[in-house]
Amino acid sequence: MKTFNIKIGFGEQEVTLTILPTSKEQYLVLYSGGIIGAVRMDSDGELWEQVPDEDIIPGDLPLYQPDLEAERLDIVLCEDTVSQIGEEISAVLRGT
Numbered sequence: 069m070k071t072f073n074i075k076i077g078f079g080e081q082e083v084t085l086t087i088l089p090t091s092k093e094q095y096l097v098l099y100s101g102g103i104i105g106a107v108r109m110d111s112d113g114e115l116w117e118q119v120p121d122e123d124i125i126p127g128d129l130p131l132y133q134p135d136l137e138a139e140r141l142d143i144v145l146c147e148d149t150v151s152q153i154g155e156e157i158s159a160v161l162r163g164t
Contacts, residue, residue, distance in 0.1 A: 078149065093109070095107050097153060118147075
């Protein structure tokens with residue numbers, strides 16, 4: 069599967085994230101050119117969960133570096149954000 073973009077709500081803003089599927093049924097989540105984390109379905113196949121940082125294989129991609137002075141949002145992966153990302157990935161996988 070190829071890389072694709074999704075949009076999620078983050079606070080009062082909307083954020084575009086790039087999703088890079090990997091061979092381990094994980095999806096790398098990129099923001100502003102860096103990896104902010106990865107998500108996957110849980111073992112029951114019902115909920116999306118964050119992949120522990122030590123299980124992420126970034127390859128040649130850099131990790132996201134927050135910059136409080138930049139004009140972009142300082143996005144953080146939390147349970148709600150992971151759920152939103154997962155819902156959007158599921159929609160893309162279903163073709164909707």
